[in-house]
Amino acid sequence: MLNARDILETITMIQDENLDVRTITMGISLLDCCHSDSDTMCQKVYDKITRYAKNLVATGEQIEKELGIPIINKRISVTPAAMILASADDKDAVKLAKTLDKAAKTCGVNFLGGFSALVHKGFGPGDKELIEAIPEALASTDFLCSSVNIGSTKTGINMDAVGLMGKVVRKAAELTADKGCIGPAKLVVFCNAPEDNPFMAGAFHGAGEPDCVINVGVSGPGVVRAALAKASDTMDLTKVADLIKKTAFKITRMGQLVAAEASERLGVPFGIVDLSLAPTPAVGDSVAHILEEMGLEVCGCHGTTAALALLNDAVKKGGVMASSHVGGLSGAFIPVTEDAGMIDAARCGALTINKLEAMTAVCSVGLDMINIPGDTPADVIAAIIADEAAIGMVNSKTTAVRVIPAVGKKVGEELDFGGLLGGGPVMPLSTYSPSKFIARGGRIPAPMQSLKN
Amino acid sequence: MRAVITVIGKDMVGILAKVSVKCAENNINVLEVTQSILQDMFAMIMMVDISKASVPFTDFAENLEKMGKEMNLSIHAMHEDIFNAMHTI
Numbered sequence: 001m002l003n004a005r006d007i008l009e010t011i012t013m014i015q016d017e018n019l020d021v022r023t024i025t026m027g028i029s030l031l032d033c034c035h036s037d038s039d040t041m042c043q044k045v046y047d048k049i050t051r052y053a054k055n056l057v058a059t060g061e062q063i064e065k066e067l068g069i070p071i072i073n074k075r076i077s078v079t080p081a082a083m084i085l086a087s088a089d090d091k092d093a094v095k096l097a098k099t100l101d102k103a104a105k106t107c108g109v110n111f112l113g114g115f116s117a118l119v120h121k122g123f124g125p126g127d128k129e130l131i132e133a134i135p136e137a138l139a140s141t142d143f144l145c146s147s148v149n150i151g152s153t154k155t156g157i158n159m160d161a162v163g164l165m166g167k168v169v170r171k172a173a174e175l176t177a178d179k180g181c182i183g184p185a186k187l188v189v190f191c192n193a194p195e196d197n198p199f200m201a202g203a204f205h206g207a208g209e210p211d212c213v214i215n216v217g218v219s220g221p222g223v224v225r226a227a228l229a230k231a232s233d234t235m236d237l238t239k240v241a242d243l244i245k246k247t248a249f250k251i252t253r254m255g256q257l258v259a260a261e262a263s264e265r266l267g268v269p270f271g272i273v274d275l276s277l278a279p280t281p282a283v284g285d286s287v288a289h290i291l292e293e294m295g296l297e298v299c300g301c302h303g304t305t306a307a308l309a310l311l312n313d314a315v316k317k318g319g320v321m322a323s324s325h326v327g328g329l330s331g332a333f334i335p336v337t338e339d340a341g342m343i344d345a346a347r348c349g350a351l352t353i354n355k356l357e358a359m360t361a362v363c364s365v366g367l368d369m370i371n372i373p374g375d376t377p378a379d380v381i382a383a384i385i386a387d388e389a390a391i392g393m394v395n396s397k398t399t400a401v402r403v404i405p406a407v408g409k410k411v412g413e414e415l416d417f418g419g420l421l422g423g424g425p426v427m428p429l430s431t432y433s434p435s436k437f438i439a440r441g442g443r444i445p446a447p448m449q450s451l452k453n
Numbered sequence: 454m455r456a457v458i459t460v461i462g463k464d465m466v467g468i469l470a471k472v473s474v475k476c477a478e479n480n481i482n483v484l485e486v487t488q489s490i491l492q493d494m495f496a497m498i499m500m501v502d503i504s505k506a507s508v509p510f511t512d513f514a515e516n517l518e519k520m521g522k523e524m525n526l527s528i529h530a531m532h533e534d535i536f537n538a539m540h541t542i
Binding site for chain 1 (some may be wrong): 456457458461468487491496498500510511514515527529530531532533534536537538539
């Protein structure tokens with residue numbers, strides 16, 4: 001039997017602490033849409049997405065009302081577009097991008113991910129064409145998200161792709177300069193990209209996935225912070241970890257319930273629950289504030305990496321028993337412009353890119369949503385990507401880079417995107433040049449850790 | 454199928470009556486009620502059976518929430534599953 005305290009706890013989590021299901025993402029395979037004529041291919045893509053996802057938004061809203069849990073986003077991820085682009089004779093990537101965007105709009109979702117290429121070992125047919133088209137594709141669409149996997153623990157890092165991505169990120173910002181440089185905010189460069197991630201901008205539907213699948217991403221930084229705030233200031237860290245585990249368990253159970261409901265109602269298999277603490281710019285929905293609640297004066301001070309490591313691990317341990325299948329990124333996100341506490345910490349100078357890089361070694365993703373000076377050269381961006389990829393490759397974890405060159409802006413000036421993407425100050429980078437290193441190209445060999453067989 | 458109705462706000466005459474009437478109007482049976490008053494704050498939790506409800510549950514929940522706003526109370530009707538999922542193993 002339910003007791004009153006438990007019921008009121010759930011109500012408080014939803015009403016006051018921003019507990020929500022962040023996203024229901026439908027993964028759709030487009031492998032059967034390949035065709036040598038790009039018009040036919042695009043028509044097949046549009047038809048398949050709109051047929052499979054036609055009830056996604058309505059079903060999500062229905063579950064939201066019945067269970068009383070906010071489900072913030074309904075989204076779609078598709079097979080990395082480069083794979084199907086390879087089949088078209090003209091390799092017109094922008095046409096495919098516009099088709100995907102149109103399908104997203106018809107379905108009523110707010111993002112569609114999968115304008116992607118997996119080039120961790122080299123470029124296959126369609127890969128280069130797609131990557132080179134990313135800036136234009138992002139500038140000429142509204143809801144399309146793009147990602148490129150340039151390295152993995154098993155294969156090493158494709159430095160030719162890293163160099164190319166430095167240029168692509170810059171160009172994506174330049175082409176969208178009149179729209180607040182929104183282009184690169186929808187572009188993620190991965191090492192060890194997960195194939196079932198429901199979170200944007202890095203979601204895509206991997207080649208090993210079934211035809212169609214439902215993945216759910218939970219959230220709830222506010223709930224974890226509130227649980228810590230209610231506990232004593234002198235509680236030792238073992239108990240802090242336990243408290244976070246218990247809270248993560250409850251959050252994940254809710255995600256699992258929503259995932260099971262959505263999968264049943266849509267008649268689509270359930271894939272995974274992604275146990276992530278995903279912040280939003282809203283007050284009370286910040287990962288940085290959890291770290292500060294643990295006892296740091298401000299996020300970014302010494303001790304931040306240790307606190308984040310504890311948090312990331314406890315979230316996974318708590319969540320893993322609550323769900324039948326856990327996947328995606330699972331952990332704590334640290335996107336600077338999307339987190340009220342991180343924005344404040346970056347503004348006051350406590351949080352620097354160097355500290356963020358260290359934090360990415362222990363969190364679930366990487367350098368995420370960071371505004372960098374508008375005059376940053378492409379090879380510096382490539383070097384940032386290479387550093388992040390190296391951390392991911394050596395530690396057998398996902399790392400990613402989503403930096404936004406703020407065209408025309410200098411360190412300290414603000415760049416705002418609005419909505420869930422937030423906004424924040426332009427952060428300083430090292431001004432010394434890595435250009436010779438990046439120009440070498442080639443592949444960084446896979447580390448010893450890859451030889452597990 | 455059961456649901457949980459929670460009412461939180463400043464205590465006043467007739468809260469229980471008004472919520473019960475709403476349930477009765479929609480053929481929703483009240484199974485259990487617990488309520489407590491801490492200082493002036495009123496918290497009531499009702500377990501109800503919605504399997505024979507004459508309106509869709511989502512409409513009922515919306516109506517209750519609206520009624521709550523008029524009375525300056527926070528009223529939520531949520532499916533029992535969510536609480537079971539979060540608080541029982």
